[in-house]
Amino acid sequence: MTTSTLPRVERLLHSGPGGPTDPGLAGHVALHGSLAVPARHDPAWSEALLAEVAAAGLTGRGGGGFPAAAKWEALRRGGRRPVVVVNAMEGEPASAKDRALLAWSPHLVLDGAELVAALSGARSVVVCVADDRDASARAVRMAAAERSAAGTVREVTVQQPPARYVTGEESALVNWLSSGDARPVLRVDKSVPLRLGRRPVLVHNAETFAQVALIARHGATWFRGAGTGDAPGSTLVTVSGAVCTPGVVEVGLGTPVDEVVRRCGPTGPVSGYLVGGYGGAWLAPEQASTPLAPAPLARAGATLGVGIIVALPADSCGIAETARITRWMAGESAGQCGPCVYGLPAIADDLELLAGGRADPGAVGRIDERARSIVARGACRHPDGVARMVRSALAVFASDAAAHAAGRPCAGRHAPSVLAFPTSPALVGEAS
Ligand code: SF4
Structure with missing residues (x-):
């Protein structure tokens, strides 16, 4: 295991002498x-x-x-x-x-x-x-x-x-x-x-x-003693996936993605990092030194979101995980705008076929085109986030996507998901 070189930041989650409980x-x-x-x-x-x-x-x-x-x-x-x-x-x-x-x-x-x-x-x-x-x-x-x-x-x-x-x-x-x-x-x-x-x-x-x-x-x-000039302060980040101690850490904004992951004890090689959450973006291992701050993440095509990093183990399948996220996010929409009602389920259908090695030759291009076409067309930005995440997956896992499209899906598609997918209650009910 690599030892973290990250200085500890304990402002929000400073637990005091009694340990990490509400004092x-x-x-x-x-x-x-x-x-x-x-x-x-x-x-x-x-x-x-x-x-x-x-x-x-x-x-x-x-x-x-x-x-x-x-x-x-x-x-x-x-x-x-x-x-x-x-x-x-x-x-x-x-x-x-x-x-x-x-x-x-x-x-x-x-x-x-x-x-x-x-x-x-x-x-x-x-x-x-x-x-x-x-x-x-x-x-x-x-x-x-x-x-x-x-x-x-x-x-x-x-x-x-x-x-x-x-x-x-x-x-x-x-x-x-x-x-x-x-x-x-x-x-x-x-x-x-x-x-x-x-x-x-x-x-x-x-x-x-x-x-x-x-x-x-x-x-x-x-x-401003933590963070950078452009992105001051600390922030909370939830780290999961290929780490020994998944959980919430507090870091200065601008800390590189791989430094944050090192804090949680990497368990092995990683094929990508989901940054910003299910409406965020995948980063390739070569982009792991990207500072966790709005501007550098935007330049890398990503977003800070609510401070999430999921390190995808190298033996998992980025295409299958992306298909799972897209299907879940399609079910989480409010079902009232075209991009969510028609666009997200259609993208999820194609991604699932691609993950299983059963997609037609035009699937990758169609997924990309559909993801582009739904941006900024809903009442909220729910579909925009999914579109960014999907398009980043096609870029970061491009060789995997090509192999899947050619009918040679990787064994990782059968690996258990490293992501959480809760069930969804109804959106319309009584305010308490
Ligand atoms: S764009 Fe937003 S408001 Fe419209 S259906 Fe999707 S989640 Fe609901």
């Missing part, structure tokens, strides 16, 4: 220090926090990568008191960071939510946890009860939308909170805030709130 409110304060949050709107305090987060260069950790401070500015222009929503849905099956954060540091997430609520004038915080994540929901409820007993003035409620991939999409989440329908909504202008009734809604990923809590305590300069 409770008193333990949390002992670990991170106390936090002063004004009970009422305080313009000077709000401006100072906004300026500090802007100087830190914090971007959303939920996949969009939008500057957090700019999102708050847009909201403040709306005038009305907003509702703050913590998105801990974690619909990406290969991600475990929200679960880890809520299990180890629920108070850090709630600190951040309370700070953002105070800054924006919100009186309540809604934490959304998928309905198959009862342990996470319990951890938040217990933490919220502790804070309430300690005198916190802002109400925290936990909601549990259906555990589907698309439910974590911002407009789907707000749609569910409003109507019980967890399907995404077409947004022509994304700078216009989503609304719950007449109130604008501010949604951030759970990790983003936790980062705000750290910036409020330690400042922008400290935050």
